[in-house]
Amino acid sequence: MEFKDYYKIMGVEENATREEIKKAYKRLARKYHPDVSKAEDAEEKFKELGEAYEVLGDADKRQEYDELRKLGASGAGGEFRPPPGWESATHFSDTDTGEFSDFFTSIFGREGGFHRSYQRGQARSFDMRGEDIHANLSLFLEEVHAGTKKVLELRVPVVDEQGLVSHKPRKLRVKIPAGTAEGQQLRLKGQGAPGIGNGGPGDLIVTVNIAPHPLYTVQGRNLSLVLPLAPWEAALGAKLDVPTPAGKVKLSVPAGTQAGARLRLKGKGLPGKTPGDLFAVVKIVMPEESTGTARELWGKLAEEVTFNPRPNWQD
Amino acid sequence: MSKTYEPETIEQDQGYTVQEVCHRYCLESEFVIKCVDFGITEVSGSSKAESLLIPVESASRMAKAWRLQRDLGLDFTGLAIVLDLLDEIDQLNGQVETMARRLRDWEG
Numbered sequence: 247m248e249f250k251d252y253y254k255i256m257g258v259e260e261n262a263t264r265e266e267i268k269k270a271y272k273r274l275a276r277k278y279h280p281d282v283s284k285a286e287d288a289e290e291k292f293k294e295l296g297e298a299y300e301v302l303g304d305a306d307k308r309q310e311y312d313e314l315r316k317l318g319a320s321g322a323g324g325e326f327r328p329p330p331g332w333e334s335a336t337h338f339s340d341t342d343t344g345e346f347s348d349f350f351t352s353i354f355g356r357e358g359g360f361h362r363s364y365q366r367g368q369a370r371s372f373d374m375r376g377e378d379i380h381a382n383l384s385l386f387l388e389e390v391h392a393g394t395k396k397v398l399e400l401r402v403p404v405v406d407e408q409g410l411v412s413h414k415p416r417k418l419r420v421k422i423p424a425g426t427a428e429g430q431q432l433r434l435k436g437q438g439a440p441g442i443g444n445g446g447p448g449d450l451i452v453t454v455n456i457a458p459h460p461l462y463t464v465q466g467r468n469l470s471l472v473l474p475l476a477p478w479e480a481a482l483g484a485k486l487d488v489p490t491p492a493g494k495v496k497l498s499v500p501a502g503t504q505a506g507a508r509l510r511l512k513g514k515g516l517p518g519k520t521p522g523d524l525f526a527v528v529k530i531v532m533p534e535e536s537t538g539t540a541r542e543l544w545g546k547l548a549e550e551v552t553f554n555p556r557p558n559w560q561d
Numbered sequence: 562m563s564k565t566y567e568p569e570t571i572e573q574d575q576g577y578t579v580q581e582v583c584h585r586y587c588l589e590s591e592f593v594i595k596c597v598d599f600g601i602t603e604v605s606g607s608s609k610a611e612s613l614l615i616p617v618e619s620a621s622r623m624a625k626a627w628r629l630q631r632d633l634g635l636d637f638t639g640l641a642i643v644l645d646l647l648d649e650i651d652q653l654n655g656q657v658e659t660m661a662r663r664l665r666d667w668e669g
Contacts, residue, residue: 279629419564420568432568463663
């Protein structure tokens with residue numbers, strides 16, 4: 247297994263004092279706490295940090311670790327093995343839930359618990375309802391628009407006879423109703439963590455997130471998309487086919503439409519009790535080059551039409 | 562895995578009693594009441610603890626508060642400030658993403 251350099255993880259020297267280690271923990275805990283940090287590996291880093299502090303913050307465990315560092319065999323590729331016959335002298339008394347890395351358990355064994363693991367849960371009494379499990383599910387806009395069935399992959403806490411908690415993978419297929427909005431929470435009753443004693447299981451709460459779409463921007467149940475128009479279309483009006491998640495829809499652009507105008511297609515957003523709307527936001531786009539006849543026509547327009555686009559500028 | 566589960570949609574105005582929150586999120590009632598006192602969570606219903614209803618969204622917020630207190634040693638005043646700031650950061654990030662998207666669409 248891979249050797250874990252707890253000193254490197256905590257960013258401290260091997261001769262760091264207890265105070266320095268404590269300060270380092272506090273600083274990094276604030277940085278990596280999964281409720282604060284947006285980094286994808288925050289939870290993993292926080293867990294690693296907690297394990298490192300569990301060892302380096304305790305004089306006895308630190309001493310064992312330091313000895314092992316010197317005596318343990320290291321093979322090619324950083325493979326680590328404790329010396330043959332190694333037995334840890336350090337005992338835990340806490341039975342809080344937690345998961346150790348293989349490296350940690352190879353040195354200190356599996357007994358006891360881990361105080362600073364990022365786990366919900368406290369010491370349980372008997373006959374307690376299981377916790378709710380929370381999961382996030384990212385979907386494409388088309389999937390939430392039409393509704394879909396998705397397989398969720400979860401890690402569900404399982405308590406063994408000794409009261410130790412481990413996590414087992416579990417898959418379940420969930421129907422996502424059409425029109426589920428961004429941030430919407432869905433509850434699957436009884437699919438959460440198992441209860442203790444006669445306590446029933448918790449629920450599974452799924453929060454739906456909608457992945458960014460190349461065309462549409464989502465705001466609640468409303469959608470918006472950019473509607474590029476040629477200058478003459480904006481000036482004269484136009485009848486266009488506008489894409490919506492349910493297919494193309496005819497839109498009449500009124501004559502004299504300004505850039506930035508929001509044209510509403512009622513009910514063409516995400517479905518629901520109150521369906522959302524689709525807003526087509528006008529953007530005037532110029533042709534790349536105006537040569538020949540086109541240039542002549544522009545020139546005539548410039549001569550014939552009195553229009554000041556910059557009324558607020560002083561001469 | 563042949564079964565397909567049909568979930569129930571959690572509406573914004575749904576709420577949990579204090580007892581339900583404690584069971585679902587493995588929190589102690591004292592902690593929940595303190596969160597109410599410090600404004601960390603919204604409530605509806607009468608002032609009696611047994612009649613309080615806590616919106617589902619607020620319940621998640623309280624679980625976050627508990628983790629922050631456990632892991633970072635924050636007191637309740639600190640928790641209230643930190644949670645408000647985290648919410649504001651999320652909101653601002655959302656606005657920045659929307660504006661960046663609009664800018665890309667306009668410039669594109």
